[in-house]
Amino acid sequence: MRRSSQTIVNNLPGRQFMMLTLVIVVSGLILRLLHLDFSYSNDELSALSRVRFNSFSDLVSKGFFVDGHPGGIQVFLFYWVKLVGMNEWAVRLPFALAGAMGIWITIRLFTRWFGQAAGLFSGAFVAFLAFPLLYSQIARPYGIGMTFCMIMAWYWTKLLFDEKPGIHHAFAYALSAAACMYTHYFSFLLALIMGISGLFLLNKDRVYHYTGAGALAALLFIPHIPITLNHLSIGGVGLWLAKPVWSWPLLHIASVFNNSVIIAGLVVLIIIIQVRYLKPEPDTSVFRVLSLLFFLLPMITGFFYSRWINPVLQDSVLIFSFPFLLGFLFSFSASIPKRLVIIMTSVLIIVGTSQTVFIHKYYSRQHFGEFRGVAQAICTWNQKYGMDNITRAVSVNNPWYLEFYMKQENSCEATFSQYDNRGGEDLTVLKKVLEKAETPFFAYAWTKPVPPEIRDMILARFPCIVEAFNFSGLSEATLFSQQNQSSCRNATIKTIFYSSFQSENPGSGSFPEFYPGYEGTLYELSYDYSNQLVAAVEARTQEHLSGALLVASFHDDDGETLLWTASKFDLFTAADSISTIRLTIPAQGKDLSNKKMKIYVWNPRKTELEIRSLTIFTEPFPEYSGTAANQTRK
Incomplete structure (x- = not known):
């Protein structure tokens, strides 16, 4: 099978198409750079806590050999933070830039597969939807992994379907596939699915290019195989992640479209327009099937693996294949008139961005557990009421996560009588802490779910809530007092x-x-x-x-x-x-x-x-x- 890049287009003039592409990419970049300095998430702090080593060997053995993710992003962070420090904006900048680049690659890929309208529509959704936006704003494998996957798909396409693929295409495909393998195991899975799919589409004149590229990608991953084998022996997120319910795939699809009737309406409107102008385009049928395959197979694999073996399925791990859902939905748009393509692209950018920013309230939402705000609360209380007058306990995955932010608060320091509470014996320990507490104040904070008994246990002994910060139910810091006064926040009992x-x-x-x-x-x-x-x-x-x-x-x-x-x-x-x-x-x-x-x-x-x-x-x-x-x- 062959198809040139000019086979299916909506015939937009080159300048107009490039202008719309530029507007989409710049809009997505701006969205990704806005408010990039919010508090690190638990996963980011976990990664940053594992780059504080002096040698690469320590990074491997202590930084990601014991983790459940491939080491690619951890290696990058190891060198990146040595260069720029641990400021949130600086650390996240390359991830945001990579996310914007992913928008551009998405437009190029689906323009190649289905025409200009499909490329522009898909790129616009990647630009403004909260799902790809969020995971391009954190220093984790997801947003950057999506970009690697789209680059891999681009060179996979050129290697299989260009009239004269060069050896440089084979090298680019191999390197991008290896990048996916080193980024996340779900992007690894997509690389595997894509690689196997190519074998069924392969013509004889490029067998050596394609198999050689696959062999090179596998060869590049060989040093990581012992680490991967260790990861497979670790329970990972399955130790705390629940099995997905049967309705999970539908809930996931709703969530990636912002759970929004407006966004769903935009999708339906485009589908209606596609039906109105639909013409048979046989050259797109293979790519349409591939788009559906590349989106569904990782979800199906993750879903049944999570149901039957070990829970691993979360929204974030499906971001690598998410653009292919968009490509499939808009793959029937090749015959839409160019004037209507311009209008619809403009509507998507304006309406979609407005929905995410103003209705979905993306920038005022608490997306992850809060660490900076909790640290600020504790430091403020220490200064206001005296550190020796407060008994403190906290539930956090790693004490360093709070210490990191407390050191930024005028080198604030504090000791905690308890650092974690998972119920059972931990509640007994907390009881002893409360019984021994001789201070007039008791501070308790959590950055992850805690047993509900904790609040009752503290209030039974310290009945006055002096001050409380609740971060959208994802984390909380509360200062309790033994004195029951009218100024208590819970005085309206x-x-x-x-x-x-x-x-x-x-x-x-x-x-x-x-x-x-x-x-x-x-x-x-x-x-x-x-x-x-x-x-x-x-x-x-x-x-x-x-x-x-x-x-x-x-x-x-x-x-x-x-x-x-x-x-x-x-x-x-x-x-x-x-x-x-x-x-x-x-x-x-x-x-x-x-x-x-x-x-x-x-x-x-x-x-x-x-x-x-x-x-x-x-x-x-x-x-x-x-x-x-x-x-x-x-």
């Missing part, structure tokens, strides 16, 4: 039920399994879902570990349990002393107003308990507030 109890000691071994509490509905308590629902009991336990639980449950009319949640007394109580046990009840987002609710104490071991009171109240949800939060992507 509203009690909706209270009952005191006078328990008689019935004698050793005869304590009840269940203690009376509240039985009714949320509607009867006038709970309006605008605040958190909390239950608390005051209790005295004779033993240090009683095994008792404060339980909240909801049931339908048939007695089926709709929600069951509990707090363990053992996380709150000390032997032979009065303690407060809190339970935040996750009622929001559920239709539970008229369902039967029970709140009670369950004492399965029938150990000695004295329940003094039960209170049900509401308190404000954690709020996005304060100067630290405002210094994120705004």
